[in-house]
Amino acid sequence: MGILLDEAPYILENFPGGGIVITSADWFINWSRANSLWPLTFGLACCAFEMISANMSKYDLDRFGVFPRPTPRQADLIFVAGTLTKKMAPRLKKLYDQMGEPKYVISMGSCSNTGGPFYDSYAVVKGVDKVIPVDVYVAGCPPRPENLIEGIKKLQEKIKKDTIKNNGRAKIFK
Amino acid sequence: MDAQKYLNEIKGRFPGTADAAPERIKDGVPALLCPAPFLFEIVKYLKAEGFNYLMDLCATDYRDSLEVIYHFCALETNVKLTVKVRLDREKPELASITPLYPGADWQEREAFDLLGINFPGHPDLKNLLLPCGWEGHPLRKDYSRKPDQYD
Amino acid sequence: MTENTLKDKDGFETMYLNMGPQHPSTHGVLRLGLVLDGEVIIKAEPDIGYLHRGMEKLAESRTYQANIAMSDRFDYVTSMNNNFVTALAVEKLLGVEIPKRAQYLRILMAELNRVVNHILFFGFFAMDLGATTALIFGFREREEALELFESVCGARLTYNYFRVGGVSRDLPAGFIEKAGNFVKMMRSRLKDYDDLVTGNVIFQDRSVGIGRISKEDVLAYSLSGPVMRASGIKYDIRKDDTYSVYREFDFEVPVRENGDCFDRYMMRMLELREALKIIEQVLIKLEPGEILAKVPKIIKPPAGEAYVRTESPKGELALYLVSDGTANPYRLHLRAPSFINLQILQKILTGVKVADVIAILGSIDITLGEVDR
């Protein structure tokens, strides 16, 4: 996290009126974060097609400010759309690590939630949360684009409850 | 069936193959049970005879032995032929047909990867689907998975 | 591949570029190891298996019907065609007769799915060459087709529509008109596609003469489907080794001669038109009747083997099925067209530019789900 946000809230809190500053800053920053979720263009399997569909004309995630980025550095959000295999798991971890804080994960579809229809396979990781922390789980095999939109809405609600004081869940998850 | 002609021809040429396999595949596609040492020569012969298209190559674990199945097709005449090879389960080795059919490359690697069949003569025989350093061959019937870091 | 042993023609050090598994246009999780001399590729090595889910092993612990559901996930763009081949293989082992209406419905769905696959190919191929809008146009039309699928079987992507001995549901009311409208709409949209992409000078510049595959290579590498026919080999399993009731329909097998990216693109566009033709014929021929043959609840085919080939939109999709008389298959092997078509990359990528890698990969039209299984 930038210098601006690391210590500022704690210093501010000691000043009279600092709390209000923090609250309004919280509101503003969370508003911007929630409304500008840039996902990584990253699809693993079947669900990737529903993820792409959600970006296309009929569902158009761009309406909510979701603007796919090809590189993890510029992404805030990663849709894990599809089956995570053991060969892919280290790569996913790496991609996740390459993203800048704050970063969010939506696990899309049964496979990435729990292993789905491949739960008893030798090559499949049973749930992406064994590799990276997940914010929102979207159920379905594959989930419809509407489900994904609902998932994004849920994530936006979650972001809006955040505060700069525990900024960057880095402190929780590192 | 036309392919029967080729089978008889092969049986005449390669004496060790006299005991052809029973016709197990339906549609009357004949199957040839070929002893492993003869495989390369027989496939070479088949290719010269016009079986220019390797449809499929796969292997099955029959508990007592491993079986590699080649499905050939002559595109011009649409004659199909199946060649089967029985291999010893402990030390399965079979000549690679990649020099004849480059398309067999990945299919042989897949069989090597998932069933542990060795193909001497293959240019680059290594893991294809499984991660490097994977132990065991999952498609064998007695494969049991060891728990790993993701369980 | 070792990085530093390969030198370029002047003896300078080369660059090793690791493309994928996360890359915007490797169509999933394919990894390409490229040795570059500037932007020219000296050696290319595809690395697959990042989506290897062990489906062939899983099939051995699923019933035959569950395997049809599983087959949806082989190539998730052409689920209906995967259902088709799985159902056909089991039926071959069982030896059941399929009712006429079910046969027609199967062909209707398979051809609709061919249309969907080729629309997606159009979109992704144009996207790979940098034309983003084409992708979105492709998806727009795909949504219409998905609505048809959804009205029939309730799912958008993983249909699980086929049953051993027939299909699961009959057509809903009004389907025939809707499908007819879809065919009409698709015909008019195809004109848009041609205006936007096919005739574009830059598009032709990027695809004509790129990634040429010769007839000999097609045979040597066992390539199939549009990739094969784009190189001048007229072979379509629907015609030449026919299955189901394709015999009753009148359609052409388009063929092109050059075998470059543009021809492979044109092949799909032409096939799309033929598929629409078949759909129209099916819609006329459909008659009321049974949709499911009498098959036992628990399917236990007699011990034996079956090898069934079908023409999926990607190429020759075949299934090798071994039964030991129990409720689960003893061995299920999928001859995946993407898997086998992908091998040619090692050969034809040498000497092309980085930008062409994407074009060539796109023109082969792979789905990683099928490559890795």
Next chain:
Amino acid sequence: MNISYGLENIWTWLITLIDRLFCRAGLPYIFAYTLEKIIFGVALLVFISISVLFLIWLERKVSAHMQSRLGPMHVGGWHGWAQTIADMVKLLFKEDIIPAKADKWVHRIAPIVVFVPSLMAFLVIPFEKNLIGQDLNAGILLIFAFSSLAVLAIIMGGWASNNKYTLLGGIRSAAQMVSYEIPLVLSVLSVIMLVGSLKLNDIVEAQQGWHWFAFTQPLAFMLYIIAATAEVNRTPFDLPEAESEIVSGYNTEYSGLKYGFFMLSEFTNMLIVALVAATVFMGGWQGPKWLPLPGIIWLLLKTYLIVFVLMWFRWTFPRLRVDRLMDFGWKVLIPLAFVNIFLTGLFMVVFK
């Protein structure tokens, strides 16, 4: 007061006021002059920031409508007008990553280097006759000089990130921008020959009464638009950041606000080339006599027309390949530009 030069009059009035105040206070003129330039600079910065934020939003809306989508709809209410603001604020508070093996200082400086020359170029553009940072004798030359500097930043960014994709992007960009700079300047050269001045205001005034150089020099105009598209790295010439080939090109390793700078500069550059096109080829701040709107409005209308065309290109065409791009630049555009200059010269000799 002539209503059609409203903004200009306010500016003249402000300058006069400052001059008088400083004169009365007995301070040397240089202070007044500096203050005026600072005010102008700040106003310009505000204008550029707002324009660029608007342009990004516009790009997303235009692309969306071309693709039968809607584009941003929810943020801020009406048609997602606040979308870019949200994006920028988010980028501001996003973690700033410098890759471990990167050349740290070069990596840090590149986003600033990319932004400064784009801003500098605005100084010589006449928004109205007197509404101009500095009406330099060599105005047009300065613009091209500064816009060529942008390539430096892109190479810096591409090299310093220590990533092979960024390196490829940087090298592609160097080759492309250096070669397309030539037809860009050559196409404007024929206009300069006709006008006989490098001063932008002279060029504008030479086009009085619909004598736009877009009509009298159509070839030069076309060459300019093509070369300018390449100069600002937009499709069909967006090779430095070709998403489907080299991920995100030179900015692959940039995150947070640094990436924001690259994104902003891309749109700033687009604004500049469109402004120059409007000024040099489309009559600049002059509008028809019967519709007395402020000149800046006319200029912006023309600019946004060009911007729209550039966006239209982007969402229609596929991308050229590297070698074909260079072929096109050197074997088609440059010869054509020379032919155009030759014809212009011939025309001037014959008809003078």
